[in-house]
Amino acid sequence: MSALSGIKVLELSESVSGEYCAKLLSDFGAEVIKLEKPGRGSPTRSLGPFASRGTEPERSGLFAYLNTGKSSIALDISSDAGTAALNKLLNYVDVVIDDHPAGWLKSVGLDPVTFQNHRPGLVLCSITAYGQSPPDDRIHAEDLNVFHSSGWGYHTPSGAGDSMPPLKGPGRFLPSYESGLEAAMCVVAALYERESSNRGQFIEISKQEVLASRVDYVLGQMVAGDMDVSTKRGAFDLFGPAGIFRCRDGYAYIWMSAPTHWDALGQLLGHPEWMKSFPDRWLERECTPERVAQVRHHIAEWLKTQDKHQAAADAQKLGLTLVAVNNATDLKASPQYAFRGFFAEVDHPILGMKLYPTAPYKLSATPAKIQSPAPLLGQHTEKLTALIDVNGKEHRS
Amino acid sequence: MIRPMRGGPLQGVRVVELTKVWAGPYTGKLLAFLGAEVIRVESLESLDVTRTYGVADINKAPGFQAVNPQKLSVQIDMKSKGGIALILDLLRKSDVVIENLRPGAVKRLGLGYETIKAAKPDIVFVSMGMHGSEGPLSYQTGYAPCFAALGGLSALVGYEGEPPAGMNVRYADSTYGTAAAYAAVVALMHRRRTGAGQFIDVSAVECMTSMIGDTLMDFALNGTVQTCNGNRHPDMAPHGTYPCREGEWISIAVASDHSWKALAEAMGRPELAQYSHFKTHSDRKAHETQLDRLVSEWTANRDAAELVSELQRRGIAAAKSQSSVDLISDPHLWAREFFLEVRDRDGQSRTIVGPSWKMSRGAAITDAAPRLGEHNAYVLGDILGLSVDEQQKLADAGVTR
Numbered sequence: 128m129s130a131l132s133g134i135k136v137l138e139l140s141e142s143v144s145g146e147y148c149a150k151l152l153s154d155f156g157a158e159v160i161k162l163e164k165p166g167r168g169s170p171t172r173s174l175g176p177f178a179s180r181g182t183e184p185e186r187s188g189l190f191a192y193l194n195t196g197k198s199s200i201a202l203d204i205s206s207d208a209g210t211a212a213l214n215k216l217l218n219y220v221d222v223v224i225d226d227h228p229a230g231w232l233k234s235v236g237l238d239p240v241t242f243q244n245h246r247p248g249l250v251l252c253s254i255t256a257y258g259q260s261p262p263d264d265r266i267h268a269e270d271l272n273v274f275h276s277s278g279w280g281y282h283t284p285s286g287a288g289d290s291m292p293p294l295k296g297p298g299r300f301l302p303s304y305e306s307g308l309e310a311a312m313c314v315v316a317a318l319y320e321r322e323s324s325n326r327g328q329f330i331e332i333s334k335q336e337v338l339a340s341r342v343d344y345v346l347g348q349m350v351a352g353d354m355d356v357s358t359k360r361g362a363f364d365l366f367g368p369a370g371i372f373r374c375r376d377g378y379a380y381i382w383m384s385a386p387t388h389w390d391a392l393g394q395l396l397g398h399p400e401w402m403k404s405f406p407d408r409w410l411e412r413e414c415t416p417e418r419v420a421q422v423r424h425h426i427a428e429w430l431k432t433q434d435k436h437q438a439a440a441d442a443q444k445l446g447l448t449l450v451a452v453n454n455a456t457d458l459k460a461s462p463q464y465a466f467r468g469f470f471a472e473v474d475h476p477i478l479g480m481k482l483y484p485t486a487p488y489k490l491s492a493t494p495a496k497i498q499s500p501a502p503l504l505g506q507h508t509e510k511l512t513a514l515i516d517v518n519g520k521e522h523r524s
Numbered sequence: 525m526i527r528p529m530r531g532g533p534l535q536g537v538r539v540v541e542l543t544k545v546w547a548g549p550y551t552g553k554l555l556a557f558l559g560a561e562v563i564r565v566e567s568l569e570s571l572d573v574t575r576t577y578g579v580a581d582i583n584k585a586p587g588f589q590a591v592n593p594q595k596l597s598v599q600i601d602m603k604s605k606g607g608i609a610l611i612l613d614l615l616r617k618s619d620v621v622i623e624n625l626r627p628g629a630v631k632r633l634g635l636g637y638e639t640i641k642a643a644k645p646d647i648v649f650v651s652m653g654m655h656g657s658e659g660p661l662s663y664q665t666g667y668a669p670c671f672a673a674l675g676g677l678s679a680l681v682g683y684e685g686e687p688p689a690g691m692n693v694r695y696a697d698s699t700y701g702t703a704a705a706y707a708a709v710v711a712l713m714h715r716r717r718t719g720a721g722q723f724i725d726v727s728a729v730e731c732m733t734s735m736i737g738d739t740l741m742d743f744a745l746n747g748t749v750q751t752c753n754g755n756r757h758p759d760m761a762p763h764g765t766y767p768c769r770e771g772e773w774i775s776i777a778v779a780s781d782h783s784w785k786a787l788a789e790a791m792g793r794p795e796l797a798q799y800s801h802f803k804t805h806s807d808r809k810a811h812e813t814q815l816d817r818l819v820s821e822w823t824a825n826r827d828a829a830e831l832v833s834e835l836q837r838r839g840i841a842a843a844k845s846q847s848s849v850d851l852i853s854d855p856h857l858w859a860r861e862f863f864l865e866v867r868d869r870d871g872q873s874r875t876i877v878g879p880s881w882k883m884s885r886g887a888a889i890t891d892a893a894p895r896l897g898e899h900n901a902y903v904l905g906d907i908l909g910l911s912v913d914e915q916q917k918l919a920d921a922g923v924t925r
Contacts, residue, residue, distance in 0.1 A: 130714035155710050174759055176742035188741035243884070262856055264833045265843070269777035271755070271763060272843035280765065280775060281845045284681055284689035292765040293773055293845045295755045296691060297680035298736040305699060305735070312706040313881050316558045319713050320533035328884035336862050336880035339851065341698040343877040344546050347590025349852050350863050350875045354586065356848040358771060363694050363848070369669065371678060371688055378688060380673035382666065443664045450670045452688060454679045455743035455750065458733060466659035469730055481744040484737045487730030488707035489656070492722035493714050
């Protein structure tokens with residue numbers, strides 16, 4: 128039995144944040160029922176990466192990743208029969224996850240303000256870009272917009288010139304993954320409380336706030352008046368020679384902030400003459416732009432003759448925080464990921480047996496586990512319809 | 525001393541932090557925001573550096589205060605045997621312990637999982653390490669940008685055709701802290717239902733990889749190794765940030781032909797939507813450099829905030845790229861009480877960054893970060909049941925202060 132065994136979740140989500148949230152719950156044994164529109168199914172089925180085999184709507188790697196462990200019921204909830212089936216489903220489940228824009232839940236009969244009158248035990252979680260009451264100029268948002276309204280965008284990358292456009296961050300969906308994780312945490316906390324109170328609740332997640340809260344160390348100082356705010360692109364940055372450098376076989380990242388790092392660099396470079404002119408503890412006390420430029424120049428000259436993984440191993444043994452800038456090939460080959468079993472084989476009927484990324488936490492008694500491949504569209508409609516006909520007739524108290 | 529009941533789903537849960545800097549404290553902060561009683565065990569001999577950055581007074585360090593609101597602090601010398609015994613006594617009365625000290629440090633202190641489990645069999649033990657607690661690379665250490673580099677994020681952020689530039693240097697610790705908090709809450713749920721605790725081993729690097737899971741699916745399915753590509757997005761065009769007046773930037777994301785048509789109209793050039801170069805999504809992707817140039821030329825002399833309003837009225841996803849000034853003056857964040865007031869022991873108010881969520885029965889968030897050892901009397905007296913004399917003896921012996 129895993130930690131969430133027996134918990135039933137209805138997923139109304141149709142984008143990455145809610146689908147990821149419910150996937151995280153499924154990893155711990157929750158029974159997740161994904162409601163999809165007949166025909167094309169979830170919009171994430173129409174987003175890549177696509178496999179070369181199979182046909183839509185069953186060849187999206189994005190959908191396959193986000194929906195492991197779930198059942199799919201194809202249901203048109205705008206029809207009368209669909210509405211009746213949705214009501215039965217709502218009677219059957221403990222949790223509902225949604226990520227449609229503000230106002231949508233009410234339109235399908237789940238008013239965040241009043242649903243508890245009828246379904247007091249239900250945990251209802253909504254993920255939106257700006258919360259349930261967005262102002263008029265924040266109605267439409269993609270992840271790019273959330274990333275930029277949160278402050279991360281303007282300050283990414285670190286050290287950018289004023290004329291260079293602020294960037295979107297890694298991949299397509301970082302704001303959604305962050306928000307799905309936050310939502311999963313809140314949902315399980317609410318379920319924990321429900322074990323004794325028998326009461327559900329409404330949880331509202333704002334993606335903008337999830338991302339802005341991730342920079343609390345800086346933003347908290349700014350909003351308290353302890354750190355300068357400005358229109359500077361470097362307002363979140365730290366100073367020093369840290370950065371990404373080219374190697375023979377890719378890139379490495381080096382971090383230097385302490386005397387031990389400087390000493391280790393000296394050992395690696397064979398104590399060259401130029402280092403001797405630097406005062407003790409210069410990194411902490413006399414970190415001038417000229418010194419930083421000089422150090423960066425020499426690190427660049429050295430690293431371009433090195434291989435990233437070997438340079439990292441050598442540096443780490445001496446206490447210098449130098450690491451490889453990994454790409455997908457590196458991650459797949461990582462001995463550490465292999466040791467922890469980060470990639471797991473999942474056998475999907477259309478996509479075949481592939482290695483999927485799993486979760487970053489290992490729980491000794493209730494490990495996160497991919498229960499099954501993502502469902503085909505409507506794969507469980509018949510079975511679930513029969514099940515909720517029996518079990519969804521009356522409100523659970 | 526009676527602690528106020530603050531509500532929240534984790535009310536009644538006691539968490540002990542053996543943490544430093546940002547990631548571990550962030551885990552504790554989230555649990556505190558969910559209603560848990562979170563106690564930082566601190567030691568003057570081995571202080572969290574964020575208590576000392578930039579200030580002479582360890583009780584006024586701004587970085588520390590930013591990440592540690594709503595927590596308690598007990599000062600116990602972790603280098604003394606008496607101190608370790610006292611911490612084990614505290615753990616006997618606690619539910620969760622979080623540690624993010626250097627690899628192997630808790631074991632050397634005599635506070636490894638096996639030892640704590642012997643004292644408190646149903647403890648939820650959260651261990652946080654750059655690469656997790658075991659494995660061929662677990663000896664390595666690093667700071668947040670190292671996690672992002674190792675986890676595959678940095679390689680994906682940068683301008684097209686240039687070396688990767690990476691996410692902002694501050695990214696990673698808090699995400700890592702959140703994954704640890706989720707795992708802790710899951711373990712609490714299991715414990716409530718079965719009575720069993722467990723060991724949780726969180727890897728910072730894997731937390732980063734979890735933020736780009738779909739790019740690894742591309743590798744699994746097609747062998748594609750994605751690289752940095754500026755602001756390009758396979759499913760949207762235009763998609764990017766565009767310059768506005770006075771050095772400001774607007775982000776615009778167009779996900780459909782319908783939305784592109786609306787943008788062309790906003791630009792006063794509805795005919796653009798009919799050009800063969802821009803008609804469909806694949807047309808726009810094929811001529812994206814040209815498309816971006818047209819949009820940039822149009823935005824360049826506009827006011828960013830006004831332009832956002834105009835595009836939103838037309839149904840287009842747009843937002844200002846907010847600077848730090850924009851963020852702390854964002855009226856929506858204030859209206860939602862994302863920025864909220866708490867008070868310290870002396871009644872001084874302080875603004876903090878609150879949680880991202882609202883709940884029907886959320887915790888009241890009221891307290892500023894603790895002074896070092898502010899709650900010694902509560903922890904030693906109320907929780908551990910030591911008399912005033914016994915507490916004095918510990919203080920005289922230097923075990924507490």
